[in-house]
Amino acid sequence: MSAADIKLPNAEQLLNDLAQKIEPLLQANTALVGIQSGGAWLMHRLLVLLADSISTHAIEHGTLDVSFYRDDFAQRGLKSETRPSQIPFDVDNKHIILIDDVFYTGRTTRAAMNELFDYGRPASITLAALVNRGGRELPIAPQIVGVDVPLDAEQNLQLLQHNNGTLYLALQPSLSSTSSSTIKTDSHE
Amino acid sequence: MNNPQLDQDGRLRHLLSIEGLPKKILNQILDTAESFVGVAEREVKKVPLLRGKTVCNLFFENSTRTRTTFEIAAKRLSADVISLNVNSSSQSKGETILDTVDNLIAMHADMFVVRHSQSGAAHFIAKHVPPHIHVINAGDGRHSHPTQGLLDVFTIRKYKPDLHNLRVAIVGDILHSRVARSEIHALTSLGVPEVRVIAPKTLLPAQVEKLGVHVYHDMKVGLKDVDVVMMLRLQNERMSGAMLPSAQEYFKTYGLTQEKLRLAKPDAIVLHPGPMNRGVEIDSSVADGAQSVILPQVTYGIAVRMAVMAMLAGGQGSGTQS
Numbered sequence: 001m002s003a004a005d006i007k008l009p010n011a012e013q014l015l016n017d018l019a020q021k022i023e024p025l026l027q028a029n030t031a032l033v034g035i036q037s038g039g040a041w042l043m044h045r046l047l048v049l050l051a052d053s054i055s056t057h058a059i060e061h062g063t064l065d066v067s068f069y070r071d072d073f074a075q076r077g078l079k080s081e082t083r084p085s086q087i088p089f090d091v092d093n094k095h096i097i098l099i100d101d102v103f104y105t106g107r108t109t110r111a112a113m114n115e116l117f118d119y120g121r122p123a124s125i126t127l128a129a130l131v132n133r134g135g136r137e138l139p140i141a142p143q144i145v146g147v148d149v150p151l152d153a154e155q156n157l158q159l160l161q162h163n164n165g166t167l168y169l170a171l172q173p174s175l176s177s178t179s180s181s182t183i184k185t186d187s188h189e
Numbered sequence: 190m191n192n193p194q195l196d197q198d199g200r201l202r203h204l205l206s207i208e209g210l211p212k213k214i215l216n217q218i219l220d221t222a223e224s225f226v227g228v229a230e231r232e233v234k235k236v237p238l239l240r241g242k243t244v245c246n247l248f249f250e251n252s253t254r255t256r257t258t259f260e261i262a263a264k265r266l267s268a269d270v271i272s273l274n275v276n277s278s279s280q281s282k283g284e285t286i287l288d289t290v291d292n293l294i295a296m297h298a299d300m301f302v303v304r305h306s307q308s309g310a311a312h313f314i315a316k317h318v319p320p321h322i323h324v325i326n327a328g329d330g331r332h333s334h335p336t337q338g339l340l341d342v343f344t345i346r347k348y349k350p351d352l353h354n355l356r357v358a359i360v361g362d363i364l365h366s367r368v369a370r371s372e373i374h375a376l377t378s379l380g381v382p383e384v385r386v387i388a389p390k391t392l393l394p395a396q397v398e399k400l401g402v403h404v405y406h407d408m409k410v411g412l413k414d415v416d417v418v419m420m421l422r423l424q425n426e427r428m429s430g431a432m433l434p435s436a437q438e439y440f441k442t443y444g445l446t447q448e449k450l451r452l453a454k455p456d457a458i459v460l461h462p463g464p465m466n467r468g469v470e471i472d473s474s475v476a477d478g479a480q481s482v483i484l485p486q487v488t489y490g491i492a493v494r495m496a497v498m499a500m501l502a503g504g505q506g507s508g509t510q511s
Contacts, residue, residue, distance in 0.1 A: 065224060068236035068499070077200065077503030080217060082224040091232075118233035 006149070011159060011167040014130050014146035015042060019049040021144045022097060022128055026053045029123070031094045035112050036065040036083050038101030038159035041167060042130060046099070060094075062087035069111035091120030097144075101159035103129035106140035131169065133157050193315055201500045203315040203324040206333035207374040215378055219343050222489070222496035228265060229491065238499050239268035245298040246272040247289070247314075248327075249305040254463055255327050255337075258487065259302045262494035266502075271298070290314055294322060300501065301325070308332035308367075323501040325494075331367055336497060337462050338371025340490040342379060344482055345417055347489065348458050352376075358385040358411055358453075359402075361421035361443060361470050364392045368462045369421055370400075377401045387411035389443065391433070408443060412452040420445055420461040423470050436469045446472045450480065458482045 032054075034043025040063040047054060047061060067073075067082045098112055109127055116122060128144035133151045151157055156172045192209055196202045201214055228236055244263040248256050256272055263270045275289060290301065300323045303311040308330030315324040328334040342352075349355055357376055363369045363386050376384050377400070386397060387405045398404055405411030412418065423439060433439050445459065459471075459481045467473045476483060 067224070068228075068238050073238055073503050078221060078499055082221050084224045084227045086227070087231075114237070118235065119231050 006151075006155075006171065008157075008169045008171070009131075009147050009149070011130065011169050015045055015167060016049070018042070018128060018130060018144065018146045019046055022046065023050055023053055025095075025097060025126065025144075026050065026057055026059055027095070028057050029093065029095055030057065030059050030097060031089060031091075032059060032061040032097050032099060033087070033112075033116070034061075034063050034099045035101075035108060036063055038130075039063075039099045041159070041161060042101060043099045045167070060089040062089065064112050064115055066108060066111035066115055069115045071107055071111065085115065087116075087119050091116060091122050093121070093123045096122045096125045098125055098127050100127065100129045100142075101131065102157050103127070103132045103142045103145070104135050106136045106138035109140050109142075110138055130159060131157065193312065201497075202320075203311075203326075204335050204497050204501065205311050205315055205324065205326045207335045207338050207371050207378070208333070210335075210378070212378050212380075215339070215342075215375065218339055218493065218496050218500065219346060221500060222339075222343055222492040225265075225492040225495040225499075226489065228495070229488070235265050235267055237267045239263065239266035239502050242268045242299040242502055243297060244268045244270050244300045244302065244498065245293050246270065246302045246327075247275055247293075247304070248273065249275045249286070249303075249310065250328070251276075252304055252328065254487070255304065258490045259325075259327060259336075259494055262491050262498060263300075263302075265491070266495055266498055268300075268498070286310065286314065287317055290317060294318065299323070300498065302327045304328045306330055325497060325501070328367055331365055332370065334367040334371050336490070336494050337368045338375040339497070340486060340493040341368075341372050341419060341460055341462070342375045343489050343493050344460060344486045345376075345458070347485070348482060349416055353380045353382065355381050355417060356383045356385070356415045357381055357417040357419065358387055358405075358415040359419045359421065360387045360408065360411070360445065362392045362424050363388045363397060363421065364394050365424040366421050372419060373400050373402055385411050385415065387443070389433070408445075408449050409452060412449055415453045416457055418445065418450065418453055418457055418459045420459065420471050422462065422464065423466055425466075436466075440469055440472075444468070444470055444472060445475050447474050447478070450475055450478075456480075460486055463487070 032043050034040035043061060064085045065083045067079055113125060127142040129142040130146040132142055132145045132148045158170055158172050160168055160170050194203050194205050194210060228234055246256055246259055260270050260272055301314060302325045303314055304327040310329045311324055311326035326333055326335055346352060359369050359372060373384055385403045385405055387408055457480060459475060461471060461483045465471055465476055467476060
């Protein structure tokens with residue numbers, strides 16, 4: 001399957017679908033947490049799309065940069081840009097909805113869960129991903145998915161952002177040749 | 190030029206001095222430190238980055254605060270930490286520095302944090318160690334104390350984010366201060382337009398102007414309209430001979446009092462690398478006053494040292510970062 005053969009779904013449409021699937025889960029004691037950077041963009045958009053439910057239930061939100069928890073740190077080191085994780089609420093006993101853009105191996109999710117537990121003991125964690133591209137390497141899978149797009153290992157699907165803030169999906173050059181200075185460089189292995 | 194601090198891919202390999210570090214790396218250290226500040230405010234103040242690594246604090250010269258903050262930084266990164274006060278052990282039995290280092294490498298140390306009274310000691314060790322071992326200079330003689338310079342700039346950036354618009358005065362014993370040298374290099378590399386040094390002629394190195402600073406001998410002139418006042422400790426233990434009349438006389442002329450601080454901008458901040466000589470270079474009312482950021486410096490120092498260690502330890506494998 002070459003890049004040209006794949007028709008990538010519209011990210012904005014997927015975001016609306018994801019919002020509809022997440023809405024029934026929102027209740028008092030739920031919190032939304034986006035994984036940097038794509039998951040954080042989605043989380044901020046969900047805050048707007050689900051504004052009514054979010055204010056009704058006083059739902060809190062935060063972001064995680066899992067750089068300090070990645071299992072490939074010894075090989076790859078830190079990204080040239082890390083952002084502080086911001087969890088400005090008490091994690092204890094919260095029902096966390098963890099939001100990521102592209103679900104792949106599950107390693108990012110594992111790192112995010114490890115980091116969350118250093119903030120406290122959540123009541124539950126639910127994983128929502130805009131796209132599940134297949135290829136998981138751990139017993140971890142998203143419960144809420146916008147769409148499944150099976151991809152080969154050498155294909156690198158990324159969520160990107162236009163200047164006006166709208167989101168789109170694109171296949172980038174494979175990871176080994178991706179420069180760390182491009183606009184969106186988080187790999188989602 | 191072969192820069193021993195960087196590997197062939199331009200990544201940080203040792204931190205020996207701020208001099209010679211590209212602006213990009215300086216900014217990366219400061220930005221990474223920003224992410225580590227929050228770690229200390231969590232329930233679990235640890236991240237697993239250096240799990241299974243051994244950091245060795247080699248202190249050939251005493252410094253309780255620096256050693257403690259490096260220890261805490263390494264522990265918050267989940268490293269195992271050994272702290273050796275070498276002057277009280279093998280050195281007194283005649284072992285050379287490199288023998289000490291080789292023995293610790295044989296015990297599988299991964300990183301050395303080195304403090305020594307001789308300038309160049311950390312460079313000397315860095316040249317000797319195999320490629321997978323990293324060295325951080327925690328102060329060498331009069332030469333350099335890069336993490337202190339970095340944490341000072343980090344603290345300044347926290348309170349005055351626009352470095353390109355600042356007037357900074359460094360006051361006191363510039364001659365004996367490795368901290369001053371590191372501060373000057375960090376500030377000028379990061380684009381601070383005006384760095385002043387204020388000191389008596391006897392406490393200024395020859396040709397200090399060549400570092401790109403403006404020289405003042407009178408605090409009342411030098412402090413005028415500055416945004417940041419960085420006080421230095423009067424290094425009594427380094428002073429041999431009569432460079433100064435007396436501590437009281439020094440305080441009168443170069444001690445920072447509320448009255449002198451009023452010459453600076455009203456929102457100016459005051460830094461001091463510690464340990465302070467209250468009543469010698471700084472008045473207690475200033476040290477404990479509203480404009481003092483001396484204790485935040487200590488807190489941020491841990492985040493900066495975590496950032497340096499994390500940048501050194503990561504990326505041993507092949508391939509680019511992603």
